[in-house]
Amino acid sequence: MxxxxxxxxxxxxxxxxxxxxxxxxxxxxxxxxxxxxxxxxxxxxxxxxxxxxxxxxxxxxxxxxxxxxxxxxxxxxxxxxxxxxxxxxxxxxxxxxxxxxxDTSESILRPTSGNADIGQPGARAATVALELTGHFAEGVSSVHATTLGDPARTQRLEGFRIDWPGRPAGVDLAYGCQIAGVLQPAVTTGQFLGASNKQLPITAIALALVGPRRADYRLEAWAGFAGLAPQPLLPGEECVAPANAFLTALHVSINPGVEMNACCYQSPWDGHDPHRSMCAFREEALQET
The missing domain is CATH 2.60.120 (Jelly Rolls)
Structure with a gap:
């Protein structure tokens, strides 16, 4: 060595x-x-x-x-x-x-005849793609989709709102960003984040599940920055765009299973604050609500 x-x-x-x-x-x-x-x-x-x-x-x-x-x-x-x-x-x-x-919950039980319905213990619900509303630069009107933008293009996403239809009690999604390098307060589902029609880029983004039942769900999301392949968004971790890059695409979904991919992270760590933990982001988000 x-x-x-x-x-x-x-x-x-x-x-x-x-x-x-x-x-x-x-x-x-x-x-x-x-x-x-x-x-x-x-x-x-x-x-x-x-x-x-x-x-x-x-x-x-x-x-x-x-x-x-x-x-x-x-x-x-x-x-x-x-x-x-x-x-x-x-x-x-x-x-x-x-x-x-x-997983040590009832979901590991093998289904038997007559109890494999989706509402029974041991059954696993499907991944839910959340509803996104985005505002793009260059005069594009608001877009409603489960995936905003195209990571292969360079159309700037200036602001967005995330909606979670049928959101269960005890859990919510918090999200925050940087606009032109300036950190913005975190918000929760149903609230707009960004600065539409101001020609300002989103240069970093972070998402995390909050609430007492957050461990029962898994966040799966990715962000596209201009000129780069889509980057996974890790729960509670800020994903920062390289120099001169900006947010162009976003996808967010929730897996209602208890498995947790807690830190499938990538290096190098450019622009990452190593002392910012998931708990810190959650606490900041809860203080804003």
């Missing part, structure tokens, strides 16, 4: 509800651009976080495809410190770390 001084590192905090999780290194190994991901508990709160590493994992550090770590969180919400090490002097590798909640 190379000398530690040859590596550069970035850190972030991740908050997890009580439960069992499986963390997996989900990228192909690149010998010329190695990337190590270390997970450690923090001293935040009074929860207990335990790790059960797979056979190839040393010191809770994932280094290659297939490296696995089981995480147990109990006695309250737990916070992890995630550190990513990449080799200096080479282009940074895009790495996926998947953390999925292990």
């Amino acid at each position: 190379q000398d530690l001084k040859e590596f550069t590192f970035k850190t972030r905090l991740l908050s997890l509800e009580p439960g069992l999780y499986i963390a997996r290194y989900a990228s192909l190994h690149d010998a010329e651009r190695p990337c190590l991901i270390s997970l450690q508990p923090t001293l935040i709160g009074k929860s207990t976080v335990d790790f059960f590493p797979g056979e190839s994992v040393v010191r809770n550090t994932l280094a290659q495809l297939g490296d696995t770590l089981i995480i147990r969180v109990k006695n309250g919400c737990g916070t992890l410190l995630i550190t990513e090490y990449q080799l200096q002097g080479v282009s940074l590798q895009t790495v996926d770390l998947r953390i999925d909640r292990i």
